[in-house]
Amino acid sequence: MAITPITLSVANTQTMDETNRLKVAATPFEAQQSFASTLKDAIASVNNQQIQSDAMTQKLINGEDVDLHEVMITAQKAGVTLNATLEVRNKAIEAYQEIMRMSI
Template identity: 65%
Template sequence: MNKVTFMPVTQMLKPQKNTKTHTYTPFEAHRSFSSVLKNSIEKINEAQIQSDKMTEKLARGENVDLHQVMIASQKASITMQAALEIRNKVIEAYQETMRMQV
């Protein structure tokens, strides 16, 4: 059975002294990737929902600070833009891989 070896992202962000990698089966790697993708999309959705709620409160005249509404709106916008850029880079990498001759 083929095994995929990679270092968890949390370890890559820390300074490394003794680098240890964990070997995952393809199924485990797929499940790990899908859970990271799902969590990321959920966070983007939560930021959008929070921004919408705060905007609605401001529009109804409830006691909400304008700067808090703007901050929530910008956070939602930035997370969406980052997700779109990541998606574009993944698609670009996939297309480049498909162009490679074997």
């Protein structure tokens, strides 16, 4: 049985570290735009999950050829993603309120 050297994975890690060090720090505007686009993508993903769940439920109601377990799985996925999004929102609001309570 051949033993592969560990140096391969170490070399890849070192290359990635060097690449990250060469990256120029983002300006506040770029960071804000990046955060905004990430947030929009996450919300769009949650919305897509909800739309898929509604479509599957509607197909089931109309009597189309849809398995009940697929409808339930889609609905649960949509529910879990929505609940996770609400929890992130709640934590962000708590953090904002805590920052506002700080004395300067």
